[in-house]
Amino acid sequence: MRILVTGKDGQVGGALQDIAASRDDLEVIALDRQALDITDKQAVLDCVAVSDCDAVINAAAYTAVDKAEEDRETAFAVNRDASGFLAEACADKNIPLIHISTDFVFDGRKSGAYQEDDLCAPLGIYGQSKLEGEQRINRVGGKYLILRTAWVFGGKANFVNTMKRLAKDRPEISVVADQRGGPTAAQDIAACLLVMADKAIEPDFADWGIYHYVGAPSVSWYEFASEILKDYPGVTVNPIPTSGYPTPAARPANSVLDCTKIQTVFGLTQPDWRQRL
Numbered sequence: 478m479r480i481l482v483t484g485k486d487g488q489v490g491g492a493l494q495d496i497a498a499s500r501d502d503l504e505v506i507a508l509d510r511q512a513l514d515i516t517d518k519q520a521v522l523d524c525v526a527v528s529d530c531d532a533v534i535n536a537a538a539y540t541a542v543d544k545a546e547e548d549r550e551t552a553f554a555v556n557r558d559a560s561g562f563l564a565e566a567c568a569d570k571n572i573p574l575i576h577i578s579t580d581f582v583f584d585g586r587k588s589g590a591y592q593e594d595d596l597c598a599p600l601g602i603y604g605q606s607k608l609e610g611e612q613r614i615n616r617v618g619g620k621y622l623i624l625r626t627a628w629v630f631g632g633k634a635n636f637v638n639t640m641k642r643l644a645k646d647r648p649e650i651s652v653v654a655d656q657r658g659g660p661t662a663a664q665d666i667a668a669c670l671l672v673m674a675d676k677a678i679e680p681d682f683a684d685w686g687i688y689h690y691v692g693a694p695s696v697s698w699y700e701f702a703s704e705i706l707k708d709y710p711g712v713t714v715n716p717i718p719t720s721g722y723p724t725p726a727a728r729p730a731n732s733v734l735d736c737t738k739i740q741t742v743f744g745l746t747q748p749d750w751r752q753r754l
């Protein structure tokens with residue numbers, strides 16, 4: 478299987494290359510922003526058209542949630558418009574687009590885990606731009622799989638590394654305890670995307686659409702931080718409410734995603750994020 482991957486230097490883009498390096502049956506052609514700026518429509522159409530790939534995985538995105546509130550144009554250009562360009566390019570070639578989306582499409586007010594067809598109501602620009610990206614892809618009408626995931630760690634800039642860095646020079650760290658979600662390792666997302674790609678390129682595959690995939694168990698950011706820092710005896714983690722840590726963009730209080738559908742269709746079970754720490 479030959480896969481074109483955008484967002485080469487991102488957490489998931491990097492994890493996809495790591496897996497490809499250990500598999501003979503898989504070739505990943507990973508492109509960074511310089512090689513393919515996904516907001517350049519013609520470049521996207523040309524690149525996918527000449528590539529000899531079986532599927533495209535879009536691991537590129539504008540992921541700066543707070544910055545997006547004031548950099549709206551770039552967030553929509555990357556997360557909405559460019560997602561549509563990739564969908565068009567794939568549809569022209571009749572190959573699947575496998576795209577990544579987010580728990581931030583929800584407002585977090587539901588009491589149970591979110592299912593794929595629950596009402597979307599993003600709280601900020603990042604979530605809105607990702608939701609509109611999903612809608613663009615759907616509107617193009619080609620073959621697509623959208624994987625909504627959450628709380629990604631495994632690259633350089635993420636919550637796990639931030640906690641470890643803070644623990645080096647702070648005896649106490651305050652972490653929000655009233656937002657819950659499923660931390661998800663980039664390696665697990667990459668492995669999951671490849672299982673999906675494998676099935677999606679089968680000629681009779683028909684289960685196109687949106688899927689949820691997050692790590693288990695669900696925890697609060699406070700519980701997540703406590704697990705990350707359990708081997709740092711000199712550091713105390715204190716639970717605080719969201720109101721104690723104001724951010725430009727509001728976050729959903731409940732980011733827990735129901736992963737039954739992906740298990741039924743692809744046989745993928747929720748990975749235990751604690752194994753990846």
Ligand SMILES: NC(=O)c1ccc[n+]([C@@H]2O[C@H](COP(=O)([O-])OP(=O)(O)OC[C@H]3O[C@@H](n4cnc5c(N)ncnc54)[C@H](OP(=O)(O)O)[C@@H]3O)[C@@H](O)[C@H]2O)c1
Pocket residue numbers: 483484485486487488489490509510511513514515516535536537538539540555577578579580607626627628629630632663
């Ligand atoms: N991080 C999370 O907690 C989280 C949670 C839920 C869902 N997701 C979704 O998961 C996916 C992967 O996230 P991630 O954490 O791996 O992201 P990431 O580490 O922030 O990587 C994103 C990559 O996209 C690239 N990119 C940005 N704009 C581009 C453009 N115009 N053209 C080409 N490349 C561009 C970036 O390149 P530069 O380095 O040049 O900027 C970066 O390498 C995204 O769709 C994200 O929305 C992430």
